[in-house]
Amino acid sequence: MMQLNAMAEQLKKLTLLHGKIESENQKESHPFCTKIRRRTWEGEDINFRKYNGIGDPRMHIVVFEESACSHLRDTDMLNKLFLSTLGKEAYEWFYSLEDQSITSYGQLK
Numbered sequence: 001m002m003q004l005n006a007m008a009e010q011l012k013k014l015t016l017l018h019g020k021i022e023s024e025n026q027k028e029s030h031p032f033c034t035k036i037r038r039r040t041w042e043g044e045d046i047n048f049r050k051y052n053g054i055g056d057p058r059m060h061i062v063v064f065e066e067s068a069c070s071h072l073r074d075t076d077m078l079n080k081l082f083l084s085t086l087g088k089e090a091y092e093w094f095y096s097l098e099d100q101s102i103t104s105y106g107q108l109k
Contacts, residue, residue, distance in 0.1 A: 008045025010084065031097035036079045043071070052087035060085070061109055075105035082108060 030037055048067055051060040064085050071077050079102065086094055102108050 006045065006047050008041065008043070008047065008084075012041055012045075029099045031094055031099070031102045032079060032083075033100045033103045036076045036102065039076045039080050041077070041080060046081065048081070048085040050087040051085055051090045053089035053093070078105045079108055 046067060048064060049060070051057065064082060065072065065078075068078060068081050071081065082105070083091075083094065
């Protein structure tokens with residue numbers, strides 16, 4: 001639980017930092033569409049296990065969805081939360097995606 005809290009706090013900080021950067025740069029290159037990027041996390045801290053590209057990515061998604069079950073109806077927030085589960089390699093993959101190409105959780109999944 002403490003690990004979930006630390007991850008959620010980190011996501012809050014990243015969201016604030018991202019908001020500052022985005023306001024400075026009118027259009028920032030990012031795989032998420034603007035609607036998803038504008039979402040902010042206001043819930044309890046959640047600490048998700050990181051995916052580093054090793055192992056079954058489908059199992060990682062299942063574990064993520066179980067951890068984020070209270071947000072399963074808010075797919076834009078799931079996108080934002082899922083980003084915090086990515087380890088270095090997976091994070092690099094995510095940022096290699098085309099600008100604003102992710103418009104839904106189903107597409108990201």
